[in-house]
Amino acid sequence: MAHEERRLQVLRAIVQDYVSTNDPVGSKALAARHDLGVSPATIRNDMAVLEEEGYITQPHTSAGRVPTDKGYRFFVDRLSAIKPLSSAERRAIERFLDGALDLDDVLARTVRLLAQLTRNVAVIQYPTLSRSAVRHLEVVQLATTRLLVVLITDTGRVEQRVVEVPPVVDAPAGSDPVAELRTLINAAFVGAKLADAAVKVADLLDTAPAHLRGLVAAVSATLVETLVEPGEDRLLVGGTANLTRGGALDFPGTLRPLLEALEEQVVVLRLMGEVAPGAVLVSIGEENEHHSFTGASVVSVGYGSAGGTADLALGGLGVVGPTRMDYPGTMAAVRAVARYVGQLLAES
Template sequence: MAHDDRRLRVLRAIVQDYVSTNDPVGSKALAARYDLGVSPATIRNDMAVLEEEGYITQPHTSAGRVPTDKGYRFFVDRLSAVKPLSVAERKAIERFLDGAVDLHDVLGRSVRLLAQLTRQVAVVQYPTLSRSAVRHLELVPLAPHRLLMVLITDTGRVEQRVVEVPVETDAETVAELRSLLNAAFAGAKLGEASDTVGDLVDNAPPHLRALVAGVSATLLETLVEPSEDRLVIGGTANLARGSALDFPQTVRPLLEALEEQVVVLRLMAEVGPSTVTVSIGEENEHEALTGASFVSVGYGSGDQALGGLGVVGPTRMDYAGNIAAVRAVARYVGQLLAES
């Protein structure tokens, strides 16, 4: 695109007008509503060039123009500044999330908050277990030959398994085993813990060896093959607010992709902390998302993302506002988990 500031201003005005009104934009409306400093005829010429270069297009049903994926991308890449949330909005985020009692509550509240702030579909990924570390391993006797093993991670995730053991246990033996496991695993990264399991069986005190061997398979399964990553999703009703232009085919494939979760989790795998990623329309490889935009960022502490969160909606969305909301909520969730 020619480095023409005026045309960029025209494109920006078209994007902003279409996002706020949901109506294709004509040159007269632009001239009336935006101080572009030129005549409607000049705006018409600029729009013709923008259309020729693929930044805007004319829907069949209207004399006005709407941005294309390429137009939105150009607009997003040149967002000079993402308007930060107001003090009141930040306080509201803080108040709402501070009331959370555990990880599930933090993520559930984050999804509701994001959906309210952006009026899009909000998605939050549970912290990826492979990046988490063991905070504590709890063992609870259920019967002489049965234990409940509970893994608690430093990100607040809880995984539990019932273990059938080959030898009879009592409270004292279970307490010894608990101490042994926590001495070996507390603080260990889940992704690196599997090697320790074999050493533990080899080096266990003779009277505990059969018991350690009995729990080792479940221990491996809990540490190395944790339950798959999950998403919390909220605000799907917001998809019903759009127009036929937003989703020319149907909203159903997008809802199915959200429900299956795999598509969104794959996108989440690429997010890092602090840098918000925006993928627009056809840039999304999965065809269910080709009519949608996905604004996402990683949450966590430091340079390590524990998981991702974001919003999904039509390409006709308030990018600046959504980027600000996603970034603010992610920052706060990261702080909460670091303190927990």
């Protein structure tokens, strides 16, 4: 066996043992627990080279070694494939998510499930409005000059707005202006991507019947605000108590800012903006640009397919945890859950 390949096996064994025990790993323990085919003295030599190259380090006065961010990165990059979940694990995911009643329930169940599966913090982004399409627009008359406009997207997201409208004048006898408006805006918008809404609003204003123009103009302002300028993306977070499992060993001095960053959500949303469907991203320790995440790893992936585009996700989901993480298992769980959430939303 080549020296490089054996050292990779030694590094892999150190990562696996440290993740499972949270104790620095020594050469004798490696020789006893793993069939590396060489003596403890050879393992010590390999560990010395790995330490010199920056893949492992010696914490304080301990005789053992722990992986560095560089070591975890090397380990993750050399994973030959993400192992698939067992059929029992996949069935458990399906059973847990299948009972969801609506989008909010799907996402709430997803963060609970991911937090339980990975024993880390789970995060999921609400489907990005600009990547969604209109499924239906409902218009309800609340008063003579007040309408409720309800937007339902193809991802199950619901937005409601109350619109003040002028009284309808010169309507044909027997007509129902609100029903006509409902038909008109659904014909114009159903199936349209929200990002394309501005053009359709302008077209609608040009082509609407004269007696509906006042209603269309008033509702259009709300449609532009809702469709073209969606509010800040939302993020659900679950399992934050899992961060305290490893204590100070996992997050030396970094737990408080990490919790604050998770609460503020902006940093995590920025990370989620980079995800694509099916491609699991792993960002380890110092690779995370925000200082609050330098003691953590983020495993994320996009879910769903925006407008049938394979490289554009509706949103992102993932987990945040210590760099001392079960990367193969976490990556498999994140990918499997994302795939199922995408299927659920496509069928809804």
